[in-house]
Amino acid sequence: MSTWSDDARADRLKVLWGQGKSASEVARIVSVEFGVAVTRNSVLSRVHRWGLPLRITGRKRSASTFLPASAQQPKAKPLPTTPAPEPSAEFAVSTLDLAPGQCKWPLNDGRPQWLHCGAQADDGPYCEFHARKSRGAGSLGERAAALTR
Numbered sequence: 001m002s003t004w005s006d007d008a009r010a011d012r013l014k015v016l017w018g019q020g021k022s023a024s025e026v027a028r029i030v031s032v033e034f035g036v037a038v039t040r041n042s043v044l045s046r047v048h049r050w051g052l053p054l055r056i057t058g059r060k061r062s063a064s065t066f067l068p069a070s071a072q073q074p075k076a077k078p079l080p081t082t083p084a085p086e087p088s089a090e091f092a093v094s095t096l097d098l099a100p101g102q103c104k105w106p107l108n109d110g111r112p113q114w115l116h117c118g119a120q121a122d123d124g125p126y127c128e129f130h131a132r133k134s135r136g137a138g139s140l141g142e143r144a145a146a147l148t149r
C-alpha cells in the first residue's frame, strides 16, 4: 500500500499528469520508476486531492453503454388484485385435526407436530392467501419466465 510520502514520487506524478498522460499510464510509469505498486485509482485520488486539473482520459464509452434514464426505470409492479390478508394463527390445526376444506399450509417446522393454517380453503389445498403465496408474486407470464431461467 503506497503512502505517497515520497515527495519525489508525488512530483513525478504531477509532471506525468501535466504531460497529459492517462491515470493508468501515470500509475504504470510511477510503479516502474519507484518500484512500488501504484494503481490507477490511487493516482486519480491523488489528482483529486491535489486539485490537479481533471481531464477526460482513457477509452471513450460508446453511447450504447448508456441507456436513457427512462429505459433503466424498473417497470412498475402490477398492483395485486385485492390481496387476501394472512389468516390468523388462531385457525392453526395439527395434521390429525385437519378437516377437508381447511388450508393445509404448514406453519411450523413439524416439531413437536405439524401445524397447518386451517383457514377455509375454497379452491384447492390452500386458503386464498396461501394459494397466492404458493404461486409466488407476478403474473402468470412472469412466473413462467422465472422458471425458464
Ligand SMILES: [Zn+2]
Residues within 6 Å of the ligand: 087, 103, 104, 105, 117, 118, 119, 126, 127, 128, 129, 130, 131
Ligand atoms: Zn392458509
